[in-house]
Amino acid sequence: MKKWFALIVTLPLAAFAAPQEKIVALGGDVTEIIYALGAESSLVARDSTSQWPQQVTSLPDVGYLRQLNAEGILAMRPTLVLASAQAQPSLALKQVEQSNVNVVTVPGGNNLSAIDEKIRVIAQATHRVVQGDALRKTVQQELAALPTSPLNKRVLFILSHGGMSAMAAGQQTAADTAIRAAGLHNAMQGFSRYQPLSQEGVIASQPDLVVISQAGVQAIGGEANLWQLPGLSQTPAGRNKQILQIDDMALLGFSVRTPHAIQQLRDKAEQLP
Numbered sequence: 188m189k190k191w192f193a194l195i196v197t198l199p200l201a202a203f204a205a206p207q208e209k210i211v212a213l214g215g216d217v218t219e220i221i222y223a224l225g226a227e228s229s230l231v232a233r234d235s236t237s238q239w240p241q242q243v244t245s246l247p248d249v250g251y252l253r254q255l256n257a258e259g260i261l262a263m264r265p266t267l268v269l270a271s272a273q274a275q276p277s278l279a280l281k282q283v284e285q286s287n288v289n290v291v292t293v294p295g296g297n298n299l300s301a302i303d304e305k306i307r308v309i310a311q312a313t314h315r316v317v318q319g320d321a322l323r324k325t326v327q328q329e330l331a332a333l334p335t336s337p338l339n340k341r342v343l344f345i346l347s348h349g350g351m352s353a354m355a356a357g358q359q360t361a362a363d364t365a366i367r368a369a370g371l372h373n374a375m376q377g378f379s380r381y382q383p384l385s386q387e388g389v390i391a392s393q394p395d396l397v398v399i400s401q402a403g404v405q406a407i408g409g410e411a412n413l414w415q416l417p418g419l420s421q422t423p424a425g426r427n428k429q430i431l432q433i434d435d436m437a438l439l440g441f442s443v444r445t446p447h448a449i450q451q452l453r454d455k456a457e458q459l460p
Contacts, residue, residue, distance in 0.1 A: 208313065211263055213252045214271025216442035217293050218243055220306055221269070223322055223443045226313040232263040234274075239436060239444070257282035269293055269312060297361045299368060301441050302326055322443070329446035333453070334370055340456045341374040342366045343394035343424065345416075346381055347403035353416055354381040355388070361439040362398070369453040389418030395459050397424045398452065400435035431455045 208229045212218040218237035221227055232247040234255075249259045252274040260268065260283050268283055272295035284290045291312045294304050303323050310319020344362035347353045356362035357378040366373045374394035375382075382388075399413065407413050410430065419425040431452060438448040 208267045209263070209265045210313070211249060211260055211265040211268045212237055213249075213255070213268065213274045214293065214440075215239065215436040216295075216305060216440040217269050217271050217309065219436075219440070219442045219444060220309045220322075221313065224306075224310055224313060224315045224318045226309075226315055229267075229313065231265060232260070236436065239434070253277075255279040257286070261286055261288070267291065267312060269309060271295060295441075297359060297364050297441075299330060299364065299441060299445070302330075302443070302445060305442065326443060326446065330368075333368060333446060333449055337370045338453070338456055339372070340395045340459055341372045341393060342369075342396050342398055342452070342456070343374040343389070343392060343422075345384070345397060345399045345403060345413075347399060347406045349406045352383050353403075353407065355384050355392075356381055361441060365438050365445070365449055365452065366398075369449050369456065371452070371456050384417050384419075386417035389416070390421050393422050394424045395427075396429045396431060396456060398431045398433060398438075401432045402435070404432055427460060429459060 209231045210229045211232045212221055212230060213234045215236040215238060218233050219239060221230060222240055230246055232249050233243055234252045235248050235250060236252055237243050247263060249255065249263065252271055255274065255277055257279040265288055268280065268288055268290045270280060270290060270292050272292055274280065275292055280290050291308065293308050295301055303326065306319050306323045306326065310316050344356035344366065345353050346356060355375045357375050357380055359379040360381065363373045374392035404410055404413060413430065414420055414425050414428065433448060437444040
């Protein structure tokens, strides 16, 4: 009996290690955290919102996280699906779970505290708790280092995608949270979520700066077309052609790149006339 025990304790730990996870990541924020934790070698597929870091785009794409199909995910033979809360509720993910695949929903929310919880959940699911604790501390320090003094500049965030009208971000949006975290004012007040741009509303809001994603500018047909949107030419931002083109996942995804993106917004605002 003692000989068997001695043999067992001298075996390499790898002999008892669980098989490596095969992960499908659904959500750009989820994917970024997986990379930040050093768990990217377990990724076998991602969704279409997962575009950073660049190397992730070489992985198979299972589609948009709100239009999933179970067959496409199961074809990747995953052991774990890490899904943004934005993918839920999902019949496809229920079907994946019924096929004995572990599906973990990563919490969301339009609050910067969501970043910490996302890292914690993903670190636990990928068995990288120690790395997760270190990453959480780093992000907390980056957020704490952001300027807290208010700056009297008004920001209009425009959401634009191909096939849809340009929309302005109101309250209860990630854009509103990011603008306020930068010590700035959301130019659009009096409504929640996103609403179509109106000439009257844009002129009344008098933004000093327009923030829009690079993809949004492309969807409009270029920066020249941006200033043709209703009322925009009659605002300080329009007259001075003040625009910040951002990576919307970095600013609005509330993930590891968000503190830097908020600082980028603040820096741009401080340069305004």
